[in-house]
Every structure is written in structure tokens, then in C-alpha cells.
Amino acid sequence: MSSPIVDLAERAAKPARLVVGLISGTSADAIDVAVCRFEGDRPRIELVVYHEHPHDPEVKRWLFEAAGLGIRRLAELNIKVGEAFAAACLITLAEAGIAADQVDYIGSHGQTVYHHSGMPGAKRATLQMGDGDVIAVATGLCVVSDFRARDIAAGGEGAPLSPIADAVMFASSQGEPRRAILNLGGIANLTILDAQLGCIGGFDLGPANAPLDRLAQPLSGGVLDCDQDGRFARAGVINRPLLESLLAEDAFLARRPPKSTGFEMYGDAFVEETAARHGGFDNDLMATLVEFVARAVARGLEWCADLDPPVGEVVAAGGGVRNGFLLERIAAAIDPVPLRISDELGVPADAREAIAFALLADMTLRGKTAPLPAITGARAPKVLGKISFP
Numbered sequence: 001m002s003s004p005i006v007d008l009a010e011r012a013a014k015p016a017r018l019v020v021g022l023i024s025g026t027s028a029d030a031i032d033v034a035v036c037r038f039e040g041d042r043p044r045i046e047l048v049v050y051h052e053h054p055h056d057p058e059v060k061r062w063l064f065e066a067a068g069l070g071i072r073r074l075a076e077l078n079i080k081v082g083e084a085f086a087a088a089c090l091i092t093l094a095e096a097g098i099a100a101d102q103v104d105y106i107g108s109h110g111q112t113v114y115h116h117s118g119m120p121g122a123k124r125a126t127l128q129m130g131d132g133d134v135i136a137v138a139t140g141l142c143v144v145s146d147f148r149a150r151d152i153a154a155g156g157e158g159a160p161l162s163p164i165a166d167a168v169m170f171a172s173s174q175g176e177p178r179r180a181i182l183n184l185g186g187i188a189n190l191t192i193l194d195a196q197l198g199c200i201g202g203f204d205l206g207p208a209n210a211p212l213d214r215l216a217q218p219l220s221g222g223v224l225d226c227d228q229d230g231r232f233a234r235a236g237v238i239n240r241p242l243l244e245s246l247l248a249e250d251a252f253l254a255r256r257p258p259k260s261t262g263f264e265m266y267g268d269a270f271v272e273e274t275a276a277r278h279g280g281f282d283n284d285l286m287a288t289l290v291e292f293v294a295r296a297v298a299r300g301l302e303w304c305a306d307l308d309p310p311v312g313e314v315v316a317a318g319g320g321v322r323n324g325f326l327l328e329r330i331a332a333a334i335d336p337v338p339l340r341i342s343d344e345l346g347v348p349a350d351a352r353e354a355i356a357f358a359l360l361a362d363m364t365l366r367g368k369t370a371p372l373p374a375i376t377g378a379r380a381p382k383v384l385g386k387i388s389f390p
């Protein structure tokens with residue numbers, strides 16, 4: 001019987017690999033499953049199938065309450081999320097008519113329940129739920145998971161990691177303008193690409209959907225999880241004094257990259273404090289927060305002002321692309337730099353992150369280091385992730 005290590009090495013060395021990427025982003029809106037075919041070393045990517053699977057309501061509630069869960073619940077959540085990721089993977093494969101043993105391996109990001117704020121005094125630490133061993137045993141496939149831990153161990157921020165994959169997904173050709181990839185998830189982050197060098201940097205910009213989703217709940221009487229297409233915001237009027245003081249006071253926006261952030265800064269407490277200053281929850285507050293997001297994106301681009309050549313286009317991805325009003329405000333804030341949608345470049349905006357973690361697993365198993373110093377501030381490039389065998 002061949003050793004599982006030898007089998008995995010043989011699969012990783014194949015010219016064409018079928019790899020599944022799994023992630024539930026910071027919003028915990030769904031488990032994203034991307035089945036990808038990679039060909040070659042800096043692989044040509046074919047997205048075979050992409051599906052999003054809603055979380056079980058109880059698991060979702062635990063995820064949002066993770067900070068207050070006892071240690072027993074947290075340990076159980078790690079298993080439950082692993083089981084849910086495995087089920088999402090197996091359902092996607094079955095629906096697509098792909099036998100699990102055709103898949104070479106899985107890259108799983110898991111579900112973040114804690115990521116440090118990056119502010120002075122906050123120890124760099126990050127925690128993802130969704131145990132890789134559970135996924136490996138349930139699917140019968142090798143899993144690479146827990147990608148952020150080694151970066152933190154090497155002195156990095158632990159985030160963002162998807163820029164490493166952006167360099168492969170969104171590489172531009174000679175003569176095309178320099179591209180920046182804008183991910184509008186719970187948090188907004190930016191990848192700066194360079195036609196020759198591949199990825200040259202990436203960092204978190206500030207909030208994206210995190211505060212908007214939290215405000216959408218009271219505005220919709222608890223019915224909506226997000227501001228559908230930005231309808232609440234579009235109906236509101238910006239509270240200018242509040243907007244200007246939020247921008248002036250925000251310590252994260254003022255920080256020089258590399259930097260990363262999370263719900264610790266832009267979650268419930270941020271929305272509640274901002275609502276208190278505004279005088280309640282209403283559409284005007286939504287319009288103000290959308291403008292805050294748009295201006296934070298523009299601020300982030302200012303850190304790239306010295307680049308030669310300058311950023312010539314911004315390509316948006318992530319669920320925020322579905323909020324038409326948010327896109328309009330970002331386009332206005334970054335004008336004259338044009339804003340495009342990643343679908344136009346062949347990467348479905350929703351699927352970008354799941355593809356990214358399939359790519360990161362492929363890099364890991366082919367022994368390639370991630371160029372972390374420019375992105376996360378780690379001391380050296382590292383091979384990322386932990387490997388679980390079925």
C-alpha cells in the first residue's frame with residue numbers, strides 16, 4: 001500500500017490537478033465551494049463549478065456569538081464547521097457529477113472567529129473554525145487548512161492572503177494598466193499587481209459589508225441580512241459632519257500598510273457607537289456608512305500614489321459587488337481611476353476567495369512559498385498551511 005504522503009506528492013506533481021477551495025468569509029453568509037482545474041506550475045485556472053451553501057442557523061448563531069462562547073462550545077464549533085464544510089464539498093461534487101476520488105486535494109480557509117486588530121497592544125493571533133482533519137476524514141481527501149498560522153508565526157499580520165492568489169487570477173499582459181484588486185467582503189482589502197513581478201502587495205483598507213450588514217438588520221425589522229442592492233443607502237442622505245469625523249478619527253485608516261483588520265474594529269460596537277453619534281438607526285446612517293467605506297477605499301489607494309506605473313484600474317470582487325449603490329460611491333471616490341468587476345476578467349466576483357484557497361493549497365503542496373513580506377509583513381516567504389490526511 002502506498003504511503004498517503006507519497007500519494008499526495010504524486011497528485012501535487014501532476015500537470016493538471018482538480019482542487020476544491022472552501023471558505024466561509026468574515027460575514028459567515030455562506031460556505032463557498034469552488035472546484036477548480038489547475039494546469040501547469042503557475043496554473044491556468046478553469047473554474048469547473050462554484051456553489052454557495054447556507055450555514056445551519058444554529059452554527060451561524062454560534063459563529064456570531066463566538067466571542068462569548070465557552071471553551072467547550074468553541075471546541076464543538078470547530079468540529080461542526082468542519083462537518084459543514086465537508087458536507088458542502090460533497091454536495092457540490094455530487095451535484096456536478098464529480099466522484100470525490102477524482103479530486104486531488106482540498107484547500108480550506110475555514111471560518112475566522114477571531115483576528116487581531118493590528119493595533120498597538122493587540123497580540124497577533126487569529127483563529128479559524130473548521131478542523132481540517134474532520135474535512136479530510138469526511139471527504140476521504142487530503143486537506144490543506146489553517147493557512148494564516150504560519151504567517152503569524154513568521155511575524156506577519158496573518159492577513160490578507162488572497163492577494164497571493166490574485167497575482168495568478170488577475171495577471172495582466174504587457175502594456176495593460178497596473179491593476180489593483182478590491183475585495184468587498186465583510187472587510188475591504190486591496191491587492192496591488194505588477195505585470196512583471198506578479199503580486200507586489202496587499203492590505204486591508206477598512207470595512208466593507210460588515211457594518212452595512214449589521215445596520216441592515218434593524219432597518220429591515222430583522223428581515224434582511226444585508227442592504228439589498230443598497231436600497232436603504234440610496235434612500236438616505238449623508239450625515240457629513242459625522243462622516244468627516246469618522247474619517248478623521250479612524251486610527252486604522254491612518255496606519256501605513258502592511259495592515260489587517262476585522263470585526264473587532266468594524267462590527268457591532270462600531271455600528272452602535274456610530275448610531276449613537278448619528279442619533280439612531282436610519283437610511284441616512286446607511287448612506288453615511290457606505291460613503292465611509294468608499295472614502296476608506298480611496299484613502300487606501302492613496303498609499304499607492306507613489307507607484308510607478310500608477311494604479312490604472314481597480315477590479316472589484318466579493319459580495320459587495322452586488323450592492324450597486326456601494327459600487328457607484330466607490331467609483332466616484334476613486335475617480336478618475338476606473339472601477340471594473342472581476343467577472344469581466346473571467347473570475348466570478350463571488351468565487352474569487354474560494355478559488356484563492358484552492359490555489360494556495362496547490363502552492364503549498366507543490367512546495368511554493370507565499371511572498372508574504374510585502375503583503376503581511378512576515379519576516380520571510382513561507383509555505384503555508386497544515387496538511388490533514390483522510
Ligand SMILES: Nc1ncnc2c1ncn2[C@@H]1O[C@H](COP(=O)(O)OP(=O)(O)OP(=O)(O)O)[C@@H](O)[C@H]1O
Nearest residue numbers: 025026027185186209226228229318319320322323
Ligand atoms: N444583493 C446584495 N445586495 C447588497 N449586498 C449584498 C448582496 N449580495 C451580497 N451582498 C453582500 O455581500 C456579503 C457577502 O460577501 P462575501 O461573501 O464576499 O463576504 P465575506 O464572506 O465576508 O468575505 P470576506 O472574507 O472577504 O470578508 C454579504 O454579507 C452582503 O453584505
Ligand SMILES: [Mg+2]
Nearest residue numbers: 024025029030
Ligand atoms: Mg462569503
